[in-house]
Amino acid sequence: MEEPQIRGHVLDHTARFYRSVYEHASIARIEGELSIELKAALESVTPAAWYPRRFQVELLKAFATVRGNSDATYGDFLRCGSSLAQPNNDFVKLLMKLMTPELFLKKLPRFWARDHKASGGFEIEPLGAAERGAQIRLSGIKHYDHGAILWMGFIQNVLAQLGTAGLVVRQEGWSWSSPGPQDIAYEVRWK
């Protein structure tokens, strides 16, 4: 079976995130947890290249050592995912101008496939005609610890940028005791 992989730009982004929000001692603590292999990869990471997804899991686990299994860490994961949704090139800026919330949810599997290989995927089921939102299932992500929370942050931020009011995003399936479940369900609603 092919090893799940992730794009270099996600690894790079995650590393840049904790380096920008934590103080020196915490950064040193996180980096002290990282394997030599991952440190070497981060030093010369190529945004478009594929890396083992376990690198991202390792990064996120190291990340969690700073504030432990707490709401604060959960919030940091969300913020990290959220910042991944910030437009970082002109094409994405244009994309944000053109997309609608519904179209974004429809394209969510493509965004996932852009950044993941052999690593599960999204299924989207829009809510009924009277409601705005979708039931989303992210499946095949066993052992991708905490990855689902990053993606929740990503979804939240993109929908917020697209002007959704009263946005609520909930997840079911992830917990500190089960950080890498096989599947996770999200419910996204806005007014």
Place this chain on the structure above:
Amino acid sequence: MTTELSNVQLDDLRERIVDALITMSEFAFGDYSAQVRVDFRSRHVLNGVFASMNELIAAFGAEQEQGRAFRSELEQKLLIVEKQRAAIRELSTPIIELWEGVLCLPVVGIMDTARSTEMTNSLLEAIVEKKTRYTIIDITGIEVMDTRTVDHFMRMAKSIRLLGAECANTGISPHIAQTVVHMGLELDDVVTHRSLRDALAHYVTRLRTTAVGGVEIR
């Protein structure tokens, strides 16, 4: 004549452009294998634009690949040049231990500042390493002697003396001797011998005298 698009057509247009922009975002972070989906079965107005975008991505990818190949080739060549340079450096400063305590540096070709610095460094290191007392710089093979070349030798001799060794020059050709005099260059501080053989004989004698008498007779 204007043609109004229906909402369905507009949504389709928007989705196609969004798909293309997602592909372009992949291209933006360096994935040159990304391709915008073109539906050739239809005669969609955007097909031509998307096909051109794909050509652009492919061309850019090919350029990048070629650039990478050039860089790699250049790095290989630079490595070879550096190796050759190191070999030439070693060959251009062949320091020979003629006798125990006597080193010889035969100089061939043209002396410039870089070569002079290299020679001086190598020679001084060898003097310290081999505990040398006498150094002979043989310039039989030197092509041109001008003020700068003389200056290089003067500096070399001074450095050698600072390490407590003596320095002699040999192999000054009649032509170079004439040039030196003609140009009014001062070589007073440098001991000269007619040939390498003379200089070696002189220093070996002095070494033997020192070894027998314990005191060097000057």
